[in-house]
Amino acid sequence: MNQVSWTAILGVAAALAAMPIVMTSNVALNFVTFAGIITIAAQGWNILAGYGGQFSFGHAAFFGTGAYAMALLQVRFGVNAWVALPIAIGLGGLVGGLVGLLSFRARLRGSYFALVTLAFAEVFRILANAWTFTGGAAGVLVPLQVGTANMQFADKRMLYWFVLLFVVGGLCLTHMVSRSRFGAQLVAVRENEDAARALGVDTLAVKLKAIVLSAAITATAGSLYAQKFLYLDATIAYGPWISVDALLAPIVGGIGTVFGPLLGAVVLLGFGEVTKTILGNLTGGAIPGIDLVLYGVLLILTVAYAPRGILGLLQGRSSARHGGNP
Amino acid sequence: MLKSEIIFAAVANGLLVGGVYALIALGLTLVYGVLHIINFAHGATLTAAMYAVLICHQAIGLDPYIAVAALAPLFFGLGYFVQRFVIGPASHGDDSNILLVTLGLSIIIENALLAGFRSDTRSIDVPYGFSVVEVGPLLLSLPKLIAFVASFAVAAVLGALLLKTDTGKAIRAVAKEKTGAALMGINVDHIYAVTFGIGAACLAIAACLLMPTYLVNPRSGNAFVLVAFTIVVLGGMGSIGGALAGGLIIGVVESLSGLFLGESLGQIGIFLIFILVLLLRPTGLSGART
Numbered sequence: 001m002n003q004v005s006w007t008a009i010l011g012v013a014a015a016l017a018a019m020p021i022v023m024t025s026n027v028a029l030n031f032v033t034f035a036g037i038i039t040i041a042a043q044g045w046n047i048l049a050g051y052g053g054q055f056s057f058g059h060a061a062f063f064g065t066g067a068y069a070m071a072l073l074q075v076r077f078g079v080n081a082w083v084a085l086p087i088a089i090g091l092g093g094l095v096g097g098l099v100g101l102l103s104f105r106a107r108l109r110g111s112y113f114a115l116v117t118l119a120f121a122e123v124f125r126i127l128a129n130a131w132t133f134t135g136g137a138a139g140v141l142v143p144l145q146v147g148t149a150n151m152q153f154a155d156k157r158m159l160y161w162f163v164l165l166f167v168v169g170g171l172c173l174t175h176m177v178s179r180s181r182f183g184a185q186l187v188a189v190r191e192n193e194d195a196a197r198a199l200g201v202d203t204l205a206v207k208l209k210a211i212v213l214s215a216a217i218t219a220t221a222g223s224l225y226a227q228k229f230l231y232l233d234a235t236i237a238y239g240p241w242i243s244v245d246a247l248l249a250p251i252v253g254g255i256g257t258v259f260g261p262l263l264g265a266v267v268l269l270g271f272g273e274v275t276k277t278i279l280g281n282l283t284g285g286a287i288p289g290i291d292l293v294l295y296g297v298l299l300i301l302t303v304a305y306a307p308r309g310i311l312g313l314l315q316g317r318s319s320a321r322h323g324g325n326p
Numbered sequence: 327m328l329k330s331e332i333i334f335a336a337v338a339n340g341l342l343v344g345g346v347y348a349l350i351a352l353g354l355t356l357v358y359g360v361l362h363i364i365n366f367a368h369g370a371t372l373t374a375a376m377y378a379v380l381i382c383h384q385a386i387g388l389d390p391y392i393a394v395a396a397l398a399p400l401f402f403g404l405g406y407f408v409q410r411f412v413i414g415p416a417s418h419g420d421d422s423n424i425l426l427v428t429l430g431l432s433i434i435i436e437n438a439l440l441a442g443f444r445s446d447t448r449s450i451d452v453p454y455g456f457s458v459v460e461v462g463p464l465l466l467s468l469p470k471l472i473a474f475v476a477s478f479a480v481a482a483v484l485g486a487l488l489l490k491t492d493t494g495k496a497i498r499a500v501a502k503e504k505t506g507a508a509l510m511g512i513n514v515d516h517i518y519a520v521t522f523g524i525g526a527a528c529l530a531i532a533a534c535l536l537m538p539t540y541l542v543n544p545r546s547g548n549a550f551v552l553v554a555f556t557i558v559v560l561g562g563m564g565s566i567g568g569a570l571a572g573g574l575i576i577g578v579v580e581s582l583s584g585l586f587l588g589e590s591l592g593q594i595g596i597f598l599i600f601i602l603v604l605l606l607r608p609t610g611l612s613g614a615r616t
Contacts, residue, residue, distance in 0.1 A: 055422050057366075057429065106605040110421055111364040115555055116604045122552060123597045240548075244433060251426065288444065289437030289544070296433035303423050303430070304416035 005175050005258060012259070013168040020157040029156045033228060035269045036163035037221050041242060042249035042261035043170035044218030049247065050256035051183060052210040053190025055110070058117030059218050059246040061099065061124050064237030066092040066219025068128060070226040071140045076133070081151035085223050092219020093212045100211035104204055109193070118243070125238035139233030142226065151227055163224055167262065170217060174258045177213075186210055190256075218246060248295055252302050254311030263310055268295060331463065336581045338464050344577020345474030349532045350550055351557035351569040352481055353525035359564025360501040360521040363421055366428040369551025370435035371526055375401055375533035376542040377439060383450045383537075390452065390534045391472070397530040405526025410519035439544040447543040455538050473535035480531055481570055484524070488566075497521055501564070549593075553580070556600040 019032060041063055049055045069088035073079040079087070103116045128134045135141075146152045153159045177183040185206045188196035197203045222242075226232055245268070250256075253264025272291030280286045306313050350372060357365050378397055382388040388396075408431065417423035457468035488494035499507040500517045508514045540546070557576050561568025576596060583595030 053422075055425060057425075102601075102605050108604060111425060112604060114366075114425055115364060115559070116601060119552070119555075119597050119600050119604070123594065123601070126594055126597070244429075247426075287441045289440035292437035293434050293441065296430040296437065299430035299433070300412070300416055300427050303426050304418075307418075307423075 009168065009171045009175060009258070012171070012262070013164070016164055016167070017161065020160060026156060029160055031269070031273065033156070033160045033163050035265050036160070036167045037224050037228065038245050038249060038269060039167050039221075039262045039265040040163075040170055040224065041218045041221035041246040042253075042265055043167075043174060044214045044216070044221065045246040046250040046255065046257075046261045047174065047177060047186075047217065048210050048214035050250050050260065051177065051186045051190065052207060052214075053193075054207060054211070055114050055247070056117040056214075056243075057114040057247070058119070058121030058243050059214075060238045060240060060243040061117065061121040062092045062096055062215035062218040063222035063225070063242045063246070064121070064124055064128065064234075065095045065215075066222030067226040067232050067237040068134055068140070068222075069219075070223035071142050071230075071232050072134065074142055075140055080149070081227060082149075085151070085220075085227075088223040089216050089220050092222065093216035095219075096215020097208065097212045099215070100208045104207045104211075121238055121240070121243060125234045128238055129234035134234070135232075137233065139231060139236075142230040144230060152230075159228060163228075166220055166224065171258055171262065173213075173217070174261075178258065182206065182209060187256075221246075244292075244295070248299055250309075252298055252309055254309030257309070257311050260309055260311055267310060268298065271298070333582070333585070335464055336585045337578055338466060339470070340578035340581030341574055342466065342470040342474045342577070343581065344574040345477040346470075346532055346535055346573075347550070347553055347557055347577050348570045348573025349477035349480055349528055349535070351554040351561070351573050352484065352566060353528035353532075354551075354554050355558045355561065355564055355566065355569045356484075356528075357521055357525045358558060360497055361424070361518055363424040363428070364555070365522075365525065366425065367431035367435065368525070368529070368554060369547035369549075370432040370439075371401070371405075371547070372529045372533060372550055373439060373542065373544060373547030374435050375526075375530045376537055376540075376546065377443065378530070379533050379537040380448055380450055380542060383452075390450065390537045394531055394534040397534060398527045401530035402523040402527040404523075406519040406523035408526075409522035410515060413522070414515060414518060436544055436547075443544060445543055445545075447541045447546075449541045450537055452538050467539060469535075469538040473539075476531070476535055477573075478570070480528065481566065484528075485566060493517075493520060552600070553596055556596050556603070559600060560603050 020029065023029060023032065041059065044062065045056065045059050066088045069091045070081070070084050073084035073087060074081055099117065099120050103113055108116055129137050144152065146154050148158075151162075153162065177186070185196065185201045188199070188201055189203050189206055193203055196206075222237065225236075245265075249264035249268055250261045251264065252268055253262065254260030271294060275294050276286065276291050279290055302309060308315075350368075354365060354368050357363070357368075375397060378400070379390050379393055382393040382396070383390065412431070413424060413427050416427050452469075454468055458465045459468050459471055460466075488498060496507065496512045496517050497520065499510070499512060500514055500521075504514050507517075553576060557569055557572035560575065561570070561572030576599070579595050579599060580593070583593075587594065
């Protein structure tokens with residue numbers, strides 16, 4: 001099993017790295033790069049919710065912190081992008097730790113945890129929208145200075161490969177977590193927190209570790225987003241869209257699996273694009289929100305008919321729900 | 327320093343708005359009390375109801391206060407149907423699944439409204455929209471006063487319904503102990519759906535009361551629902567009295583923080599209360615349940 005997964009990760013990484021050979025158009029490259037960023041955000045969510053069972057509805061709080069830190073460090077403090085990236089990731093993890101410390105110490109679970117994360121994301125959004133330091137409602141613009149030294153790649157393929165590096169890093173990290181003692185403890189917390197505590201698992205510490213790791217990964221996605229688009233406002237960085245994408249992708253792909261977030265992000269975004277294009281052509285104009293309607297339908301259908309996501313469907317219904325990893 | 331009359335007026339206005347907040351929170355807290363889940367589609371359902379009021383008014387010139395008679399039963403039916411045939415079967419009785427299904431519903435409703443009506447903000451024009459009543463030194467908006475009184479009337483009716491009728495008793499039985507209730511011959515699925523329908527009907531009534539003074543766009547329900555979450559958490563999940571008291575408190579807090587902090591930061595006051603209450607007293611101020 002262990003060997004199989006490492007080989008699979010290597011194979012997927014090689015296949016994805018070869019994509020730009022086939023896909024040469026800017027539109028296609030933009031799409032796969034964006035899908036990569038969403039995948040990373042989803043990988044973060046998957047650690048906390050997929051393995052740890054703590055359903056966050058507010059991962060935008062971490063995505064946005066990474067994004068704003070990346071942009072503001074460069075714009076306000078003149079920090080180089082390569083230095084800003086690790087700081088942004090660290091800050092994301094720190095925010096995750098704070099949110100986790102506050103909510104897990106208060107023993108918030110289930111609906112309560114989902115609610116409090118949602119509220120934290122909203123507080124950040126309102127603050128970022130009002131504060132002049134973050135550019136307020138006008139947002140913040142990172143100056144265009146193309147050059148590898150500024151992490152702004154002239155070749156669109158370079159940015160794709162750069163994002164892919166983190167996607168593959170996320171795959172490896174998820175696989176390592178799932179094989180580790182920490183991962184086993186995390187799954188124990190998901191399945192039955194009280195039983196896990198009775199068996200001597202320090203559930204608070206395990207959940208805290210998970211949320212810090214989860215937030216740092218999602219903050220990485222935010223930092224890369226800021227660097228790709230070079231523009232942010234509060235609705236982009238802290239808006240509910242990213243919280244939804246980050247949870248939808250792993251659920252559709254296969255919650256609590258190594259490849260679920262990647263598969264889900266590609267399928268979801270692909271479906272969204274196709275639907276938007278087809279309907280746009282049929283009606284002669286873009287219909288806003290139609291791709292999200294589809295996401296909502298997919299979410300309900302997945303929960304109802306494929307609780308283990310697409311991966312679960314591919315593997316057949318033989319193994320139990322929330323079963324092992326592929 | 328602000329004049330005391332201005333603060334007084336802000337408190338009065340906050341209380342009036344708080345009445346409608348309480349009505350919105352009532353549906354949420356009732357569903358939580360019985361199903362023990364948070365309905366994340368609550369805000370989107372409110373938005374849908376507000377658009378329904380808008381359509382009634384624009385298409386056939388129906389006054390919002392008359393539209394209640396049609397929309398409350400309609401939304402009761404919709405709520406019943408959605409719980410019985412979508413949320414119930416799709417979630418397999420698992421709590422985190424219910425969370426996800428209601429989240430999915432809210433995404434669908436909100437974006438279907440966006441696709442249908444675009445992101446324009448709309449409002450309806452009623453002759454009494456800007457009428458005011460003089461109460462002592464205060465000038466109170468007539469539609470808001472009506473909304474306040476009507477909200478408490480609905481709460482009273484709902485309370486009587488729960489206490490006196492057989493269905494009400496069944497709802498309370500299921501809320502307390504669903505296995506026991508099922509053994510006594512109560513159809514739990516039916517009661518769940520009825521509760522959900524009542525929650526949706528409360529939203530339809532709230533929408534009719536709100537539309538004379540509020541604007542609607544596909545996202546406007548979200549602003550209300552986070553407020554409603556706060557009220558429900560503040561008042562104690564599942565408590566009707568708590569929802570009423572919480573609604574009034576939050577209405578006043580919002581009004582005052584808007585006065586002192588300005589429009590854009592005004593909402594922060596609510597969220598901070600929300601997070602503080604969740605962290606310090608997740609069982610609510612009354613601390614009824616754990």
